[in-house]
Amino acid sequence: MSEFKTDVILKGDCIQVLKSLPDASVDAVFADPPYNLQLGGDLLRPDNSRVDAVDDDWDKFDSFAAYDAFTRAWMAECRRVLKPEGTIWVIGSYHNVFRLGSAIQDLGFWVLNDIVWRKSNPMPNFKGTRFTNAHETLIWAARSQGQKRYTFNYDALKAFNEDTQMRSDWTFALCTGEERIKDADGKKAHPTQKPEALLHRVLLASTRPGDVVLDPFFGTGTTGAAAKRLGRRYIGIEREDDYIRVAEKRLAAVVPANPEDLAVMGSKRSEPRVPFGALVEAGLLRPGDRLYAPDGSREARVRADGSLIHGDLTGSIHKLGALMENAPACNGWTYWRFKTDQGFKSIDTLRAEIRAAM
Amino acid sequence: MSEFKTDVILKGDCIQVLKSLPDASVDAVFADPPYNLQLGGDLLRPDNSRVDAVDDDWDKFDSFAAYDAFTRAWMAECRRVLKPEGTIWVIGSYHNVFRLGSAIQDLGFWVLNDIVWRKSNPMPNFKGTRFTNAHETLIWAARSQGQKRYTFNYDALKAFNEDTQMRSDWTFALCTGEERIKDADGKKAHPTQKPEALLHRVLLASTRPGDVVLDPFFGTGTTGAAAKRLGRRYIGIEREDDYIRVAEKRLAAVVPANPEDLAVMGSKRSEPRVPFGALVEAGLLRPGDRLYAPDGSREARVRADGSLIHGDLTGSIHKLGALMENAPACNGWTYWRFKTDQGFKSIDTLRAEIRAAM
DNA sequence: TCTCGCAATGAATCTTTCT
């Protein structure tokens, strides 16, 4: 059993290092894999022979096959390392994203969304032979189909987006200027450094404070920087010493946000359940009290066990609400009202009282 | 050798019909194949109305393997039928587009761009479980690598796009309202009719007047309608009699446009907004920073998700502003201020900064 | 005739907990 440390950069080949990590140990994976088919040594056939540069159709197919084998090898390890309720993010462009997406599906992940990173300042197509390639694609997937309990901070992103739900197209500027890390000689330290804002949104959406985020292609550590800033933990895997040095220096300088500012808008689903009967027990409502439909057209009587009665119809607040409206379902908490000196009030205000006292 | 007519709808299974077409005979292919959606049960909106889902038999496949086999069969025939300098367009969503893209690459096509159709009015995610699925993806590919003589009307598109290069993300509204073809009983005639503006741009970009455009999944004939309007020829393949009838009637009514009239068919410009959360992502504000009400009497703290907190009140800039003022609504952008060396400034100035960088 | 409010709807892989 290997040791499991977080907030570290593990040096080595990503597949080898992944194999050393325990099963079901990380909450999220973010992967920005190489797609240049000739990127030094990454591309090995299943038999470990190296793929040469290629031109003709047959070899092209061969190189796609090699890329697929490589992809499926690291991705399968990521799946093993991921907790059941964890999710994976991968990013790519049209060169490789179809390979990534097919692999994700074939390995048993369940795609939740594809997200478009719309670049506000893309590099123009100088020759005028194609459309300006102005976006990249992220794929977000759960570990398996039917896994409904993945982390998604829906309400946080809705607040972020000024109270309308976050869409699948995100606009960010390229990583340039101050943020772009340069060598001593002024050259960019890494060819594909991602904007930290992108990682900020990814982690805010799909992880919680304290979660462990794994990045098998760590590069200069954008994932780690965003994780640290947001109070998440990270594990980076990187092969190149140069990148590791840059990342370590970068990460040392990152100042985490205060824990109390990392709280985000919570969901109602995460609040404790309060049975309607508890309102009666607490004396906020009494047996015999009347509840009223939103338009006042109907009423029901509260019984001692927290059920409602209307004529010869009885049931929970939800069931009776649905019956009143002849609807397939009804949230009784927001449906029923009770009478006060100041007029009608939702029974949900009484639930809030109980929760506040808890 | 089969007869080769254009401006026709060929009835039958698309693979069978494709086999009857001669080699190297069409200039472009546009294909909107089944998406293999894999839906669960019914989906209800919050108001309990039922979503009219795509549950047609033609969209059901037993497995990814079955879908891949189908995809490669029709796509290989399309490649055979395509002229050497011809290009293919396919459209899909995350359910199927990775399969399409991998097949395109494996069959020897050469991807030129992937294009994002950004929907200005997508259906929301009713249950709050994912990001709003607000786009679909098109793939544009040449018949083979090294084929440089494909048609791309660079200058036309640049003029079309207010003299800047056309990007890979396009914004269009869904096909609704008058454009959406209805049955006699008022139901939509086809579940997935595409907006003609999308096809208009596709054909304008990648074909010339007189070119032959093949659509192997013709449906109600949007490709044919755009082709006819633009002075291109079309060949549609469709299996369902109902769709063919609708398409024939539709096509008969299409009037080819005068070239000078075509310029007006641009897309609605509805650029993405800059949400408040983006200021936090960009580092213009940090979690923990203070915002102040106009009269300075109240303050709130910024959190990582762009929500504000004041005591135990939380919410978006708008919601918390409204709470502060005990008002029904509030424009948070003009309400909140932050402190600088030069005194207080509106957060709206920060939004302007981000927009300027875009 | 014009305005306002309400209903309808679009390629959707759309819940969680307890018995």
Next chain:
DNA sequence: CAGAAAGATTCATTGCGAG
């Protein structure tokens, strides 16, 4: 594990009918 019950959940646009 299946089934029942609790309970949470929507954005932009079009069209129609009331006023």
